Amino acid sequence: MKINHIYSRLFLLGFVAFLLLPNSGYCQDPHFSQFYASPLNLNPALAGSSSGNYRVSVNYRDQWRGALDNSLKTFGASGDLKYLLNDKQKRPDIAAGGFMFFSDQVGDFDLNTNQIALVGAYHKSLSQDFDNYLGIGIQFGLIQKSINYEDLFFQDQFNAIDGYDIPTGELLPANNFAFLDFAVGLNYSITPIKGRQYYAGLSYAHLTSPNISFYKFDESPNPDLVKENALHAKLTGYVGASIQTSEALEIQPRVLFLNQGPHTEVNLGTNFRYKFVEKESTYIHFGPWLRFVKNEKGLGVESIVFSAGYEIKNFILGLSYDHSIGDLVSDRKGLNALEISISYLGEVENNDGFCPTF
Numbered sequence: 001m002k003i004n005h006i007y008s009r010l011f012l013l014g015f016v017a018f019l020l021l022p023n024s025g026y027c028q029d030p031h032f033s034q035f036y037a038s039p040l041n042l043n044p045a046l047a048g049s050s051s052g053n054y055r056v057s058v059n060y061r062d063q064w065r066g067a068l069d070n071s072l073k074t075f076g077a078s079g080d081l082k083y084l085l086n087d088k089q090k091r092p093d094i095a096a097g098g099f100m101f102f103s104d105q106v107g108d109f110d111l112n113t114n115q116i117a118l119v120g121a122y123h124k125s126l127s128q129d130f131d132n133y134l135g136i137g138i139q140f141g142l143i144q145k146s147i148n149y150e151d152l153f154f155q156d157q158f159n160a161i162d163g164y165d166i167p168t169g170e171l172l173p174a175n176n177f178a179f180l181d182f183a184v185g186l187n188y189s190i191t192p193i194k195g196r197q198y199y200a201g202l203s204y205a206h207l208t209s210p211n212i213s214f215y216k217f218d219e220s221p222n223p224d225l226v227k228e229n230a231l232h233a234k235l236t237g238y239v240g241a242s243i244q245t246s247e248a249l250e251i252q253p254r255v256l257f258l259n260q261g262p263h264t265e266v267n268l269g270t271n272f273r274y275k276f277v278e279k280e281s282t283y284i285h286f287g288p289w290l291r292f293v294k295n296e297k298g299l300g301v302e303s304i305v306f307s308a309g310y311e312i313k314n315f316i317l318g319l320s321y322d323h324s325i326g327d328l329v330s331d332r333k334g335l336n337a338l339e340i341s342i343s344y345l346g347e348v349e350n351n352d353g354f355c356p357t358f
Helices: 003-020 325-329
Strands: 052-063 072-084 094-106 111-125 131-146 176-193 196-205 234-244 249-260 263-277 282-295 298-312 315-324 337-348
Touching (some): 094 131, 131 196, 263 298, 282 315
Antiparallel strands (some): 052 072, 072 094, 094 111, 131 176, 176 196, 234 249, 249 263, 263 282, 298 315
């Protein structure tokens, strides 16, 4: 593949993904249950890790619809492509590039966080006898935060009769700002024999712990204003495997660990990939998951996640539903989430990738 051909494909992928999103990208630490369907958000070193020469993914998450008038919504899209170096070798090194957009929206106050980022990765082949790669990736981008003050009301706006229609005396800061953001990552994968694949990775996001306070540009001497509010750096770690147990069935156990400041989360589960149409390369995916979070009571189960997917040739559709444990053991209702993902792999060369797409 020629380099100018690669650049034209990257531009096309970016344009298609932009059209698929409702507005712009997001996210300040987006939370996807289908984390492997959003690979560049998981780890920049996963750029170029699919079995196709290019890949595009779109994600949507709707959270807490039963508890809020306006549910929390997260959108995401990403695209990446790879270029084989020294392609005369049996297992050449791989260079990859990509992009991602995220948008997180809190509807009641139009509190939005949007992100756009570029990603680059390099995968070094460690063996010519079997697939054995060590990859490093870097991500740099821009995060934008905004809030709509027209939907906020304060005590001094009450007219003492029937509404909040008096102008407020509150001195509000600028409601829109942006800052640079950086992330790095490592990914290791090995396929010692056909039908057996193992992988692990680490990523470190928000390297500079940027200040995300809306008051950071305010020159007021008021000591009560919170002018410093650092975005904690985020550590992500994962391990997983793909084990072919028969011609039709593949088991994919995975563990994901997230830590950001005082917050810790662990996702643990297994996907099953079952081939039910031989000639058309058609698969179904399904699997249960548990999400553990650390709170004031320690580490405990927060949600049960049910996932399912449909794969035909290069196209994968994923669905998942998070059911909050709190809904089962208390009076809290509606703290659940629905998630949809769409992935497409282009110019697939074989069935082996560095990690599963779904």
